[in-house]
Amino acid sequence: MSSHGAVDATAQDGTYPRPQLVRPQWHDLSGEWDFARDDGMAGQVDDIVFDRRIVVPFPPESPASGIGETGFTPCVWYRRSFGRAELADAGFGAESPRVLLHLGAVDHAAEVWVNGRLVATHSGGQSPFHADITRAVDPQGDNALIVRAIDLPEDVSVLRGKQDWRERPHSIWYHRTTGIWQPVWLECVPEAAVETLTWRTDLPTATVDVDVALSGAIPRDAWVRVSISHDGERLADVRVRTGGRRHCPVRLVIPRQLNGQQYEELLWSPARPTLLSAAVTLESESGTAIDTVASYVGLRSVSVSAASLLLNDRPIPVRAVLAQNYWPDTHLAATADTLRREVELILELGFNTARVHQKAEDPRFLFWADRLGLMVWAETANAYAFDERAIVSLVDEWTALVRRDQSHPSVVVWVPLNESWGVQHISHDARQAAFSRSIGDLTRALDGTRPVISNDGWEHTDSDIITIHDYEPDAHSLTERYGDPARLREMLDGFGPAGRRMTVGPHDGAAPVILSEFGGVSLETGGADDWGYSSASDPAAFERQVTAILRAVRESSPLAGFCYTQLTDTGQETNGLLFDDRSPKFPVERIRAAVTG
Known part of the structure; x- marks a missing residue:
C-alpha cells in the first residue's frame, strides 16, 4: 500500500507511519508473513523452519495475529518477500535509488536480515529503527526479509510496562507483546535526503526553529529550504546553506505573529488545534530539488x-x-x-x-x-x-x-x-x-x-x-x-x-x-x-x-x-x-x- 500526493501533512489520512516527515510514496509491508517460534533460541537464520503464518503488525499473543498464543514466547522469527512491485510502490528509481526499511516497534531485541545479509540490530521494544538496505536488495528480483525478535518473559530489567512477568495476567498486568507490533514499511530516497526534523516554537519572538538532519552524500553547495503556510497563506520561507553538514539548524520568523492583537489566531490548543503546513526541501545551488518532505508544526507553549x-x-x-x-x-x-x-x-x-x-x-x-x-x-x-x-x-x-x-x-x-x-x-x-x-x-x-x-x-x-x-x-x-x-x-x-x-x-x-x-x-x-x-x-x-x-x-x-x-x-x-x-x-x-x- 502507498500514499500518494501527501503534499499537505496536516491533511493526511492517519495511515502514514511517520506523520511529521511525509514522502508521497511508501509501501506498507503489513499483512501475512511466515512465522516460527524458537523457544530454545537456538535457531540460525539459515535453518529456521517457518511452519506458521502471522498477520503483521499484530503480536503473536493477540487474536488478530492469527496465532493467539499467550504463554511464554521468548523468541520468534518472521519472514516475507518483496520485489519490483513493492519497490516501485515505495518510489524506487533513478532519482530515489536508496531503499530504506523502517520498523516502528519490535519488542524487545531485534535482528533483521535481507537476502541473508544482517542489515540491522536494535534493542528497545517501543522505539523505531530503520536500515539502509540498498546494497542488500536485488531491485529486479525477489528479496527475502527475515526478522528475529527476542523478548524474555521474566526479564524485569527491560522496559516491561504493563506486560506481565507471570504466565497468566494478574492484578493490573496484561498479556505480553512479543515481536513486531507497529508498521514495517519501505521507502526510497535520493542519494542525499532529509532524515529527521525537530520543530520548536517560541511565541514571544514569533519564531519557529527546525533542526534538519540529513543522510547520504550531502553536496557542500546544497541548501535547505523551509516554508510554512496555513490555509494557502505563505507565512515564512527561509533558505540556508548546509555546507555539507548533516545537521542544518533553520530559524524562521513569522511576521504575522508579531501583531499582538492577532497572534493567538494561529496558536494550537484543544479548543482550536491549528496545525501549520511545512515543506522542507534539500536543494542544489541552482535551486533544483534533491529531496522534498512534508511536515507540520503547532505554535504553542x-x-x-x-x-x-x-x-x-x-x-x-x-x-x-x-x-x-x-x-x-x-x-x-x-x-x-x-x-x-x-x-x-x-x-x-x-x-x-x-x-x-x-x-x-x-x-x-x-x-x-x-x-x-x-x-x-x-x-x-x-x-x-x-x-x-x-x-x-x-x-x-x-x-x-x-x-x-x-x-x-x-x-x-x-x-x-x-x-x-x-x-x-x-x-x-x-x-x-x-x-x-x-x-x-x-x-x-x-x-x-x-x-x-x-x-x-x-x-x-x-x-x-x-x-x-x-x-x-x-x-x-x-x-x-x-x-x-x-x-x-x-x-x-x-x-x-x-x-x-x-x-x-x-x-x-x-x-x-x-x-x-x-x-x-x-x-x-x-x-x-x-x-x-x-x-x-x-x-x-x-x-x-x-x-x-x-x-x-x-x-x-x-x-x-x-x-x-x-x-x-x-x-x-x-x-x-x-x-x-x-x-x-x-x-x-x-x-x-x-x-x-
Whole structure:
C-alpha cells in the first residue's frame, strides 16, 4: 500500500507511519508473513523452519495475529518477500535509488536480515529503527526479509510496562507483546535526503526553529529550504546553506505573529488545534530539488505556575483520563482507524488530555491528538528492577522516544517514571534518587520546552508538576483531602494516600498539583478475575459512584487538574468508563457531564 500526493501533512489520512516527515510514496509491508517460534533460541537464520503464518503488525499473543498464543514466547522469527512491485510502490528509481526499511516497534531485541545479509540490530521494544538496505536488495528480483525478535518473559530489567512477568495476567498486568507490533514499511530516497526534523516554537519572538538532519552524500553547495503556510497563506520561507553538514539548524520568523492583537489566531490548543503546513526541501545551488518532505508544526507553549498548567501562558484545567491503549483483539498494537477512534472517544467523553499509561504510543495516535486537539502526557514503559541494564535500557529508549515525539504539539508533559517502578527504594537509596533526578534532567536537556514529572504518583525528586495517586472510593473523603489547601500541603510535606513519601529531597512547594490517578471503580459482572480498586454492584450504582468521585475532585480548587483511571476495561482490570469493546457503561452524554461539570 502507498500514499500518494501527501503534499499537505496536516491533511493526511492517519495511515502514514511517520506523520511529521511525509514522502508521497511508501509501501506498507503489513499483512501475512511466515512465522516460527524458537523457544530454545537456538535457531540460525539459515535453518529456521517457518511452519506458521502471522498477520503483521499484530503480536503473536493477540487474536488478530492469527496465532493467539499467550504463554511464554521468548523468541520468534518472521519472514516475507518483496520485489519490483513493492519497490516501485515505495518510489524506487533513478532519482530515489536508496531503499530504506523502517520498523516502528519490535519488542524487545531485534535482528533483521535481507537476502541473508544482517542489515540491522536494535534493542528497545517501543522505539523505531530503520536500515539502509540498498546494497542488500536485488531491485529486479525477489528479496527475502527475515526478522528475529527476542523478548524474555521474566526479564524485569527491560522496559516491561504493563506486560506481565507471570504466565497468566494478574492484578493490573496484561498479556505480553512479543515481536513486531507497529508498521514495517519501505521507502526510497535520493542519494542525499532529509532524515529527521525537530520543530520548536517560541511565541514571544514569533519564531519557529527546525533542526534538519540529513543522510547520504550531502553536496557542500546544497541548501535547505523551509516554508510554512496555513490555509494557502505563505507565512515564512527561509533558505540556508548546509555546507555539507548533516545537521542544518533553520530559524524562521513569522511576521504575522508579531501583531499582538492577532497572534493567538494561529496558536494550537484543544479548543482550536491549528496545525501549520511545512515543506522542507534539500536543494542544489541552482535551486533544483534533491529531496522534498512534508511536515507540520503547532505554535504553542507549555509551562507551569504554582497553581496551573499553562498552555500558551494561560491556565488550562487538566481533565485527563488514563488510557492503557490495549485492545482485546490486537493488544498493544492497533490499526490506523483504531488509533483515530481512540482519540475521538476520549474527546467525546469530555476529557482534554490522555495519559497513555506505561506505553509509548504509535505516532499515528499522536497525529490525531495533534489534529483533533487532545493533550497527551507522553510516558514510557518502565522496568521493574534497578540495575545497570535497567538504567541503560531506560536512558537509551527514553532518549529515542523523546527525540521521536518532541515535535508533536499535543505532547505537553514528559513522564519517564511511574510510581517508583524500577526505583522501588528511591526514598532511602541515594543511587535510585539520583537516577530519578538524572532522568528528569536528561529529559529537560533533550527538550526544555515542556514540564517533566520525574516520578508520577509519589516520591518526586524534581518534578515540575506534583502528582498524586489516590484510589479512595468515598467522594466526601476526597473533598476533605483535596478541597483544603492546608491539608493538601500537609500531605505533600509528608506521606501520601499510598503510604509513600510525596517528595524525596528538598522542594519549594511552587509546583502545581494534579491528582493523576483516582477512581478505578469496577462494575461488577460476576467474573472470577474481575479487578478494580473499588467496585459497584450495578450500572446505576456505578454511575453514582463515578459521578460523585469526579465531582469531588473537579471541585477541589487547590488541584490544577485530574486524571481518571481509566478509559476502558482492560483484561481482568474492569475499572473502565467503557467496556473493552469501547461501549459506555452509562450514556456518553452523562459521562461527559460528570467529567466537565
